[in-house]
Amino acid sequence: MAYDLEEQEKLDALRAWWDRYGTLCAVLVFVVVAAIVGWRGWQWYQGHQASQAMGYFEALEGAAGQQGDDAVARIKAASHTLRSDFSKSGYTSRGVLVAAQALESRNDLDGAREQLEWLVKNSSDAALVPLARLRLAGVLLEQKQYDQALAQLNDAPAAFAGLYADRRGDILLAQGKAAEARGAWESALKELGADPVAQIVQLKIDALAGA
Template sequence: MEMYQTEEQQVEALKRWWQENSTSAITGVVLGTALIMGYNAWREHQQHMSEQASGYYQQMVKAMDAKQTESADRLSERIIQEYGSTAYGAFARLAQAKLKVDAGDAPAARRMLEGLLASSAEDKYKHVARLRLGQVLLESNDAKAALDLVEQQAKAGGFASYERNYELLKGDIYSALNRPTDALAAYQAAQRLGAASALLEMKLDELGGNQGPAHP
């Protein structure tokens, strides 16, 4: 390291450094400030979008509860178009799919759910969409397609928190395909994973394999 004998030498060295590096130093400060300001502006914009989307989503839920289907459909479409990048975009797609199912339009519901599967980056939304799509396919008498959908996810893995839901769906699919042994195994697996309902008890009773509560 260069040593300076006097204060004057130190001052001269500092002047030389500033002459050589002032432009890059100023540029770095300006760039750093711009990045911070840009990030803060982006955060504020995202927060504003989320608040707006939340307001429209609450209106949509109220419309659905009041059976105001057309209003709910318009609101869900607006959320998807304007706030599709937020979590509310995924919620709106799921809600819109339900509206289509309730209206008896299974093909439209299928398109909505397939769109969410293709566009969402969040696994939790994909799992919900996949489970609902499987149910839509099953109710459309396409149990084979529903089974293919579930088996594809089983091969991919990564669905521990939704496993019992997949097992319940598999049980319904196997029942529709007249595969009672497989259906029973799936329902029992769901029960071991903590699934419990009067409907599940009834399905197990019908198949002769009720194991009782998973947890005493």
């Protein structure tokens, strides 16, 4: 009889505990399960997005290796999709650079410029943005937009100081400022050191001296 009483007391205590904490426990279990499901769903979504972005990047690369108006249309379409639907993907910044190079090589300077301007404005990739600025300055130089080209070369990152100075010299020479161009190229030589590009810069200085 004592055993039955003891069991009853335990059951009563359990019921009392459940009445007090049961709803809270159920809520906590639901939250934990929802968090796990949500995390797995997010991982799947991220993987799916990355896979799709990679597909468009590969399509863009393939089109860049082809010729004709259809190839240009595919380059622009793939780049547009990457920028609009996958702007945060690592494939997008690289794809935009590929698109810009392909369009510039086809003398579509406006198209190349649009790609690079988007990358400079929207990408958070610290390695690619300085390269995009350098290439954008080159496109603007070809378009004779000298002031805008020089503006891209302000605040050069240390790793690009030599290349930026070299491009600045090109722009200054195009403006007819030979002395300033020489100064920029001499600065580039100091920054480039033993880099093979330094040989090209020296040839520019030598050509300027012989002009």
